[in-house]
Amino acid sequence: MAEPLLAIRGISKSFGSVAANVDISFEVAPGEILGLIGPNGAGKSSLFNIIAGSIVPDRGEILFAGRRISGIGAVACARLGIGRTFQVVRSFDSMTVLENVMVGAFLHARRSAAAMRAAGEVIAFCGLAGRQDVPAHRLSPPDKRRLEIARALATRPRLLLLDEMLTGLTPTEAREGMQLVRDLRAQGITIIMVEHVMEVLLPLIDRAIVLDLGRKLLEGRPAEIVRHPDVIRAYLGDRYVA
Amino acid sequence: MAGAARGTLTMRRRREILLGAAILVFLALLPLGVGNVYLRGLIVLTLLYAGLAQAWNILGGYCGQISLGHALYFGIGAYTSTLLLTRLGVSPLFGMFAGGVLSGGAAFLVGLPCFRLSGHYYVIATLVIGMMVALLAANWDFINAAQGITIPFHQESWTDLAFRTAILPFHYVMLAYAALIWLIAWLIEGSRWGFFWRAVKDDVAAARSLGISIYPSKLAAAAISGAATGIGGVLYAHYIGFIDPDSTLDLSLSVLIALPAVVGGIGTLWGPLLGAAVLIPVQQLSVAWLGSAAGGIDLMVYGALIMALALARPEGLVSFFQGRAREEAADHG
């Protein structure tokens, strides 16, 4: 692998007696789309929060573009170029779509005209052009997901973390979402995405990490993952293992 | 389509400034139509509270940090300029500056420990600090303790803000004040800081994920809000010509500063003005008609009105005017 954009080294995190992440290590290459798969409570979101800086790990370190970022906090991570969405959507509900995305654009823009221009471009890219002046709280669920991506994108991230952005969407909406992810990669953005449903994720990703009960079960290309007995066991239970 | 939509925010802001200018002209001409001295006094007070409530709104409305201690900043402004004038002969024009800086600094200092607290604790902390300072001031001889300070009248002077009959000149002083704070709020709404503050109010975790530092944002909002409130305190002191802890530092004043913004529409440009225009006359008239002899009936009337408004329009009075526009936006969406 080329010089990795992100290197996770021996990350562990417990909440009380719950071990959310246990000794997780992997690397992400620039331009890659990495899938993070695992059943409920596997520790996917917890790991996302650690990479994005909003949770400090108990042990281990994270390097982003060669720089140690574990412990520096969510604000510093965002400024270094890590963008994220949340599993439970968090929009700024007193603002319109345009204003939401301008907040992100203001990370680089000083003047509001510049922020507005940058936000407009990102909004169009994410397929929300007709919705600019709609209050965020009025958006449909799939549009809210797009808004979160647009807002993160406005900060011009190098790495984008997408937590279950396709969950709960109709097949058509999910296909549009997948196309958006491909477009993002074409822009040169490295992506890590969490998803429950493997069928949607597998055709999209270059590589997957499977987590179960906080541990890394395995790592590999999509085709290897689906055939692996451990994955089948984790998802469907022992009796399905041939 | 996208181009037209992109202009909406810009156009809205342009409409606001035009409407603001129209209201300013109207209010500047208002004394021509209102001869009654009592009514003129009422308008002066309303303008003061429109400015104060907007100052409060900068922190409470835009940044979402509800303060019940803003009388502290008002009082610091009032005392600073009064002491400077009566003890050192310094003009209130400088007093305004000094009062603004000191009250802004005080709001910053209160924020340093209190913004480490979460949620409702900030409200309680500001309330307690405000009451503590009022108590201390009432026992502090250097500032004449509970007796208060009278500003003696020597001669008519704009630089001393001293007038034989103060009402008409102060109509324009308070109008300038209310207009200035409104303009500051308008500028904040369109600025980088304003966007950050609203993001902090709406969702802290999402704001952090976009690179916004929460604590400095709150401190900046508090400092500006406190300074704007303190300038109002300075103007009040020279208008009335007498200050004491009861009239400049009391908890009831903190509530009176916050209420117009809350009733009118928190975090909006027009809410504080609208709220002041409704609440201050009602409050003053119920005091005048029912009198303090009735023992708090004025407060009951006042309280009942606020309850009724809160039930009828939880989003504030501005929503009377916004209802149409919102629905139209939704139809297009």
Ligand SMILES: Nc1ncnc2c1ncn2[C@@H]1O[C@H](COP(=O)(O)OP(=O)(O)OP(=O)(O)O)[C@@H](O)[C@H]1O
């Ligand atoms: N902030 C937190 N505080 C306490 N416990 C947490 C926290 N975050 C995660 N956990 C716990 O850690 C474990 C892993 O949770 P996590 O949210 O990372 O799972 P997940 O893989 O994202 O699951 P899901 O697919 O349901 O979103 C769970 O048992 C959860 O209860």
Ligand SMILES: [Mg+2]
């Ligand atoms: Mg999760």
